[in-house]
Amino acid sequence: MHKNESAENYLEAILMLSKEQLEVRSIDVVNELGFKKSSVSVAMKKLRESGEIEMGPDGHITLTDSGLAIAEKILERHELISSWLERLGVDPETAVEDACGIEHVISAESFEAVKKYILAHQD
Template sequence: MSDGTDNQADRFSKARSERASALLEDYTELIADLTEEHGEARLVDIARAMGIAHPTAAKAVSRLKREGLATSRPYRGVFLTEAGEAMAEKARIRHALVFDLLLAVGVPKEAAELDAEGIEHHVSDETLAAFEAFLKKG
C-alpha cells in the first residue's frame, strides 16, 4: 500500500521539469522578439529584458545551445535554431490563447497579461483546446 509519497514525488518532479521548460520557452520567445525587432538578440539585450545579470543570461544561452534551441557567433547575437523558433512560436500561441480567455472571463488586461505569462507554461494541451473551443463559441 502506497502512502502517497510516490505520487507527490512525481508531481514535484513534473513541476520542476515544467519550470525548466518554462524558462527555455521564455528565452526562446524573447530571442525571437529581439531578432524580429533588431535582427539579432544580443546578450546585453536579453539580460536587460529578463531583468538579470549578463552572466546569468550567458548561462541561459549556453543551455539553449546545449538543448539545440539556439546558436551564437563571437561578436554577434544569439539566433534560434529551427527547434528554438518552433518552441517560441508554440509559446506565443499558448500565451495568446490564455490571455484571450482571461480577457473573455473579465480579467483586467494588465492582470491577464501577467497571469497568462505564468499559466501558459503549465496548462495542458487538453485545457488549451477547451479554452479555444470556449472562445470560438463566444
C-alpha cells in the same frame, strides 16, 4: 519538445525580440527580462548546448527549428490566454502575469480545447 519554464521564457523572449529588431543579442534578453547578465549568459549556453539556439561569433542569437517551435508554442499560448482573460474582465497587467504562468503548465490537450472554445466564441 517540453522544456522547463525558464528555458521557455528565454526562447519566447528571443522570438519576441526577433520580431522587433534585426539582431538579438544576450544584452537584449537581459533588458527584456530584467535578469542579470550572468544568468542570461548561463541560460544562453544551456540553450546552445541543447540545440535550441545558435550564437554567431558576433553574439547574434538565432532560434533553431526546435527552439522556434517551442517559442512559437509558448507565445501563442501567452497571447491567446492573456487576451481571453482580458475579455473576461481581468486587468491587462494581471492577465499578462497570469498567462505567463498558465502558458507553461497547461497541457497541449487542454490548451487546444481552450483555444477551440475561444475561437468559436469570439466577439
